[in-house]
Amino acid sequence: MTVSILWFRRDLRIHDNAALQWVCDNSTQVIPIYIHSLQEEKPWQPGAASRWWLHNSLLALEKKLADHGLRLKYFCGESETVISKIIEETNASSLVYNRLYEPHLHKRDLSIEKKLQKIIEVLPFENSLFFAPGSILNNQQLPYRVFTPFYKKIRPLLTPGHVEHDSASLASGLKSLKDVAVSSAQSLISLNLLDEPNWHEKLHSHWRPGEDHAFELLDAFIDDAISHYDVERDIPSIEATSRLSPYLHFGEITAQQICHSIWPLLEGQRDSKTAQSAEVFLKQLVWREFAHNVLWHFPETATEPMDKRYKKSFWRSSKRDYHAWTKGETGIPIIDAGMKQLWETGWMHNRVRMIVSSFLTKNLGLNWLQGANWFWDTLVDADLANNSLGWQWVAGCGVDAAPYYRVFNPNTQTKRFDSNFIYINTWLPEHNELDYPQPMIDLASSRDQALDRYKQNISS
Template sequence: MKQRAIVWFRRDLRLADNPALSAALNSDFDAIVPVFIHAPDELGAWAPGGAQRVWLHLSLERLSAQLEALGSRLVIRHGPTREALDTLIEESGATAVYWNRLYDPLTIARDKNVKKHLDDSGIETASFQAHLLHEPWTVETKQGGPYKVFTPFWKAIKDRNLDAPMAAPDALPEVWSRIGTETLASLDLLPRLDWGRRIRQTWTSGEDGAHERLEQFLDNAIDNYDNDRDRPARHGTSYLSPHLHWGEIGPRQIMHRLEEWLDTHSGKALQDHAASFRSEIGWREFAHHVLYHFPETPEKPLDPRFEAFPWSGDDEGLKRWQQGQTGIPMVDAGMRELWATGYMHNRLRMTVASFLTKNLRVAWQHGERWFWDTLVDADLANNTLGWQWATGCGADAAPFFRIFNPARQGERFDSDGEYVRRWVPELAKLENRHIHEPWKAPAKALKVAGITLGDDYPQPIVDLKASRREALEAFDQIKQSD
């Protein structure tokens, strides 16, 4: 009797180092059916946002082409997942379903339900590790609990051995023509208005695009990573986060390729830059560790004191922040980059998050939501950890009194104003010494630059010093519950 398997693709949209696919190929199955099931309702409020959907469409397009080049094809189905798998099992005669694990709360709950249903139906199930270097439950403190601080977490895992990545298959079995598929267009992932055009121009999604991005980083940026990664006008970071989120490349592949590259390059400075980059992969691991052990954190602060924080409820301020019209150039530049490209430099993520939660005192969940809908790399673990870190209410968080001054951030990390001029062209002719605080510029300097504040560019919507003081006073109200 012929044995057939379904390989259920999710956020592992690659062929190399795909444990579920490799396990199916290394078993005695006569045929393998690759399937992607679109079931956003099963992810509730954390279904992919608008920018993620654009990326997903393009990534599925490329995965489909890869499979066809190897003699297979991608079967696309609409959810619910259980019903879609049941139908595909009946059509294909599959006796097994393989997939790679994910770690956000709703996906874990859904996967457990699917596994029980398939097991009860006599279908073999197997899940594998592909998304992280180490699964969250394999890392614990000496007391046996989860970590809440990054440094000891990273120290505990950074020297653990990693298996070598698995090679991509050279060929795949044909999927019978009688097994139908929905069209990619039927998933309705692309927006009606083509606001995603800039995303397509900025990024190359898919497995090949991920590896090209990694090689560009190794060739052009890692040798000055510590110096350039905080300067948003430079291409000083890896830009791998959206590829990692969708599993077009895995962290094990990145670590392995980095070690290969370092074997042919030398120098202590380079080793230090590489160590810093590895720790950023470690932060991603830490984010998933925290989310797994504290699944309530996408909605609730890890520090319960912040449930009583007196947020301002400033709807107009939130709207101006979203639009990049706050009158604070570094904030506006970051928000406009986000809207145009689906991405924001990490230095700016910290800056705009601090401004929203501390200068405007808008609850961090509103910023988390906006990032979720507009970032191509919006990842529930990373997004949650980042917003709670910036607010001061999460794991290993910056203390609340650490309030970023966006003007000083600009002076330090965009001293020549290149980044601001790129995204806030209204200020392009303003001198460097005034570009991060145009409200302090003399009337003559504004006139020479062709700027009338309030007409060509907004006046600041908040006073940075006064709002900082008010934020600290608000924090004093909840410190009593220590």
């Protein structure tokens, strides 16, 4: 009899899960576990919105496993200690999991692997990106710092893949496994992921975490929106994008599963227009891959600018300005609408993310890290790699960053992408009222000042 500990982390799904598949193929008994270890996640413990998502995603996974007679067991504390105790109690012979790539978590995993492999078989799988980070290098065997050549290298390597879609065979694999009890297992509620009830309750009306809902969204996206994704993805009032980002972050769906599902469209099965549009969508998944590679090679970029000229002293400091930005009280409708959408739903449209981050870092001159921290706490899709890359790109201090003189003018952006104020009216109906506050800052002069600051910084 082989007993495996199946350690779920950010792979909260049963389909296309390499670790779980290995357990089905090689074990007779299983201990599915989730360990909540805030200490080990430091300094990037999940924010309030992510914790809400995590709680509900674990609940969905728990139900799925229960349908197959398996019980997801929760623990709090130091991972190595928790796992060692489980091994002692159950005589488990293997520890199986899918790798995480954030530098601090990867380091933690390597240390656990080194210690525990003396007493148990430790089997990590690569399953959350198209390719293991670090394996895609340029001709000089160096990491890519620019997206387009990275994309050109990776695109021909992508395939529809052999994604397990046969639920019947997975179900029979899961049914053949016997669940092993662990005396110290806790309840999901004891992890205390939901500590701000007044704020997170409203998220239920916008999201349904869990693998099944990820596929419902993907199917709906493929049925319709993907055909005009290339032209509509920048219009924040239209539901033209997939909204799969939190599901991808928590591993409720994989990039490979998405690629598999859209492959027929990429090959022109619907029409050439859809093929072209699906290609633009696939490119976004490669941006995600790029962001994870950047963080892998340059782990310091989660807190430090890639371009060292943008040190702390470059940025202004103003609690008042930062507060107005976080609360959506800048007096600039598109910015305030975006910040309200974030607060109400835990998500913000990509175009608006670019506008609000440009305003914070360029017009207000505040440090990109302040904005990244706010996003970290309030986004349901907060992702260290994507968030750091996004912020540094806009602030002009990251890899392949927007040139310093690219300052998104919120009014021009509104004219281009929300000309009928549909997005603004949705999130900020009060913007038409006479007493709506005036802009907190003059856009033209703050832009000029930003350009001067950047120019000076570059030439010094």
